[in-house]
Amino acid sequence: MNKIPEAINKRILDDIKKRLNPDFKYILAKLLAIHTLTTIITLAVCPQFGFQVIKTSLNLMHYFMQFGQHFCDFACGAFFTTISCLIALFIISRDELRAIRHHKVILTSAILLVSIGFFSIMNTQLFFELSFLWILGASTGAMLVLELGTKIRLTKSIFHR
Incomplete structure (x- = not known):
């Protein structure tokens, strides 16, 4: 039986370790990049604190305000982070999701x-x-999506990469 050379064995083990324990700074950078991009979408349909990136006819804040200022504040904040986290669930790898x-x-x-x-x-x-x-x-919004979304994605074979 042929023995695997030590250098190849070490490289394989290092790769497995790296995949099982992804770099936290890399995950954070990836999430922030996703959040930055989705912020453009989010702010186009739900202005936050008077800041709107692109003027559109859809304005969720108008609908949220029908339920009052307090509901609008809560819903706008939830919408803002929920969209980012939902999109991240489909972009981030399974190993990174476990770390998240x-x-x-x-x-x-x-x-x-x-x-x-x-x-x-x-x-x-x-x-x-x-x-x-x-x-x-x-x-x-962010915590719920991350908790529920990672559970679903990590347990359902439909989402496995």
Whole structure:
């Protein structure tokens, strides 16, 4: 029986280890890139804090406001992060999803902080407009999608890559 050379064996084991334990910084960068791109879509249909990237006839904020300011704050925040996380579920690899399940609070916090930073740069009055309900909606939306979506994708063979 032929023995596998040590260098090849080490390379295979290193590759398996790398796949099973993806780099957290890489996952964070990938999520932030996805969030940045989906922000354009999200802001086109639901302006956040008066900031709208592309003017469209569809304006979810108008529909959300029919249920009151508090609902609108919560729903806009949830919509903002939910779209990013949903799209990420289809782009990110299964191994990265496993890692995300264990770090979803940190990743959600990073997405929220980057988003709030962006809005602060674009709107200096954000401090007065930023609502606890928007933050609650944004974090709830992201956490629910990441939790439920990773469970579904990791357990259903339809989504396996």
